[in-house]
Amino acid sequence: MKIVLFDIDGTILWSDGAGRRAMQRALTTAFGSSGSPHYRYDGKTDMQIVRDLMRLEGHEDAVIDARMNVLLDDYVSGLHEELETRSTQVHRFDGVLELLDALEARPDRTLGLLTGNIEVGARAKLRAAGIDPSRFTVCAFGSDHEVRGELPAIAQRRAKEQLGLQVGGDALVIIGDTPADIDCTRAIGARAIAVATGRYSVEELARHDPVAVFPDLCDTAAVMRAIDAA
Secondary structure: EEEEOOOOOOOEEOOOOHHHHHHHHHHHHHHOOOOOOOOOOOOHHHHHHHHHHHOOOOHHHHHHHHHHHHHHHHHHHHHHHHHHHOOOOOOOOHHHHHHHHHHHOOOOOEEEEEEOOOOOHHHHHHOOOOHHHHOOOOEEEEOOOOHHHHHHHHHHHHHHHHOOOOOHHEEEHEEEOOOHHOOHHHHOOEEEEEOOOOOOOHHHHOOOOOOOOEEOOOOOOHHOOOOOOO
16 A cells, blocks of 8 residues: 655645735734745745744744634635635646546555645645545645644554554655655655646756656656656
């Protein structure tokens, strides 16, 4: 059995900036500022984004912690509004549905998510892209831990709880579009497959030594072979 864990933003879909706009509004409401416009959200957990940006604005961790839950609730409300706006064009990447179908057809493969999105936000984005969140059995979200590097171990534990299987770290294959998706695998020996549908090129991702890198997920057979070999 292999557990195939997908990142969401930049890997499965592109939400047309909906998440960033919702986060900026929530930050402004909670702290009076949305932080640096140059800060990159990709590869981060939602809670890390809040903490990084507000630390740069001079806020102490105790203040950030005290406002975090209310801010995330506000973010989720804003995200739903953004995703329901006609001007927001959520784009599901080519090849994603075909790959999900191929994996589901294999009894020795289980679909999952490993994403920096908090759970409610992750499910909202998937539904907006026409993907049923219930397809993903084993999941680790940004609401489970602020540090992305902790999420693979959480997914590994949930695989045991939900599937009744003792799976080693090397049974987890994480598919993502950023160096953070690759680097987070190392603590438990999980495998990483990178896809250059986000802001990083094939060459940039390859420098972080994933087991395979693809320009996109359109070649279902090739991606399946890479998962088998991972």
